[in-house]
Amino acid sequence: MAAGILLGSAIIVAPFMFDFGQWSTPGSMGAGDWALMGSIVATCFVVVLFLEIIRLAGPTFFAQFNYLAVAAGIGWGALIFWRTSGCRRLVGVGLDGRRHNPDGVERALACKGKQWSI
Numbered sequence: 653m654a655a656g657i658l659l660g661s662a663i664i665v666a667p668f669m670f671d672f673g674q675w676s677t678p679g680s681m682g683a684g685d686w687a688l689m690g691s692i693v694a695t696c697f698v699v700v701l702f703l704e705i706i707r708l709a710g711p712t713f714f715a716q717f718n719y720l721a722v723a724a725g726i727g728w729g730a731l732i733f734w735r736t737s738g739c740r741r742l743v744g745v746g747l748d749g750r751r752h753n754p755d756g757v758e759r760a761l762a763c764k765g766k767q768w769s770i
Contacts, residue, residue, distance in 0.1 A: 654700045 669675045681689075706714050729735040 654703050657699055
């Protein structure tokens with residue numbers, strides 16, 4: 653499956669590379685070329701690992717990663733880039749709360765004089 657994903661994307665991109673004159677034939681390899689080759693190998697490795705994790709753990713289990721990715725993104729943004737999460741961003745993250753609310757009580761979040769139902 654990983655080979656199909658990578659070959660399929662290469663087939664889709666190849667006509668655009670030819671059309672825009674971005675096709676490169678192997679010759680003397682510079683530092684940028686070696687960096688590109690390393691990036692290609694790393695991407696292939698990540699795709700294979702990604703599909704293997706899904707195969708072993710199952711798609712339902714792996715889908716839970718999306719919840720962690722959002723929390724980690726907000727946390728790393730605050731730690732590394734000193735980004736603050738405003739009320740609108742936190743409301744956007746929590747918009748899906750009503751669907752998973754076990755007690756069925758609708759809650760409201762007030763932010764800068766406005767009130768949203770979550």
